Amino acid sequence: NRLVLFRWGSHSEHYCLLPTAYWLLPTGYCLKKNYFCGMKIIDTHNHIYLPEFDADRDEVIRRSVDAGVTTVLMPNIDSSSVAPMLAAEERYPGVCLPMMGLHPTSVKENYPDELGLVVSALREHKYYGIGETGIDLYWDRTFVKEQVVSFRRHLELAEEYGLPVVIHARESLDLIIKEIESFGADRITGVFHAFPGSAADARKVVSLGFMIGIGGVVTFRNGRQHEAAIEAGINNIVLETDAPYLAPVPHRGRRNESSYLTLVIDRLSEVLAITPAEVAARTTDNTRRLFGI
Numbered sequence: 001n002r003l004v005l006f007r008w009g010s011h012s013e014h015y016c017l018l019p020t021a022y023w024l025l026p027t028g029y030c031l032k033k034n035y036f037c038g039m040k041i042i043d044t045h046n047h048i049y050l051p052e053f054d055a056d057r058d059e060v061i062r063r064s065v066d067a068g069v070t071t072v073l074m075p076n077i078d079s080s081s082v083a084p085m086l087a088a089e090e091r092y093p094g095v096c097l098p099m100m101g102l103h104p105t106s107v108k109e110n111y112p113d114e115l116g117l118v119v120s121a122l123r124e125h126k127y128y129g130i131g132e133t134g135i136d137l138y139w140d141r142t143f144v145k146e147q148v149v150s151f152r153r154h155l156e157l158a159e160e161y162g163l164p165v166v167i168h169a170r171e172s173l174d175l176i177i178k179e180i181e182s183f184g185a186d187r188i189t190g191v192f193h194a195f196p197g198s199a200a201d202a203r204k205v206v207s208l209g210f211m212i213g214i215g216g217v218v219t220f221r222n223g224r225q226h227e228a229a230i231e232a233g234i235n236n237i238v239l240e241t242d243a244p245y246l247a248p249v250p251h252r253g254r255r256n257e258s259s260y261l262t263l264v265i266d267r268l269s270e271v272l273a274i275t276p277a278e279v280a281a282r283t284t285d286n287t288r289r290l291f292g293i
Helices: 057-066 079-091 111-124 144-161 173-183 199-207 225-232 258-272 276-291
Strands: 002-008 012-018 041-043 069-074 096-098 130-134 165-168 190-192 211-214 237-239
Touching: 041 237, 041 258, 041 276, 057 069, 057 258, 069 079, 069 258, 069 276, 079 096, 079 111, 111 144, 130 144, 144 165, 144 173, 173 199, 199 211, 199 225, 211 225, 225 258, 237 258, 237 276, 258 276
Parallel strands: 041 069, 069 096, 130 165, 165 190, 190 211, 211 237
Antiparallel strands: 002 012
């Protein structure tokens, strides 16, 4: 065995004790455990507080930390998810960090009350982002006007608190871009979660000063997220799972978790023609810069 130095970026150095047979593996990759030794990975979008994880949440967090995931950002859904989200923050301090918002599919007749609770929560607790917000034209268009009003209010809150906005843009990308331009893209920043657009859309979003969230979809054979990632470039990408949803291949269709981000890193390494270590380091730097963590 030899103590091998793994170095990436300008200031990160990590050591792993590896058998001689592993010397020729790509920099930073540890075959023995099938993850990236010493890398720090951040999951920018994970609903770890949902009931899908109630039976084994501790084990899921442990696997994620073992895989190098140091931080999990949790977007809120609505008033019903605040308590379990904050419970996760308390149970996994320094790992699970909450964000505050109203998911567009939760915008119903009572949305003013829900928005009021978002405002109150921001005054009473530390949050790291505004969201999950946006406009969803896929599931139900009954409350589209209300979704737009809610989204505008979230943009105002993002500006007021100096926090990035986390945007859900399912079949609504053009409308959301229009709303951001109308509000003033120079007044806010954020990320388009589970980026749904084309390479041209990615170019537009980046020009507005936003990042794109890349997760399991980039591994799908019929997806085009890899094209958006290439166009955006590594400096404008953050990693995410959207757990328990959108698990990467070969786990597609099953519950997602943060430890699977190593598969997303592998795919991005291929499409961007850089090492897995660089993907991890650069996306982590992007996330820290965007969310101030």
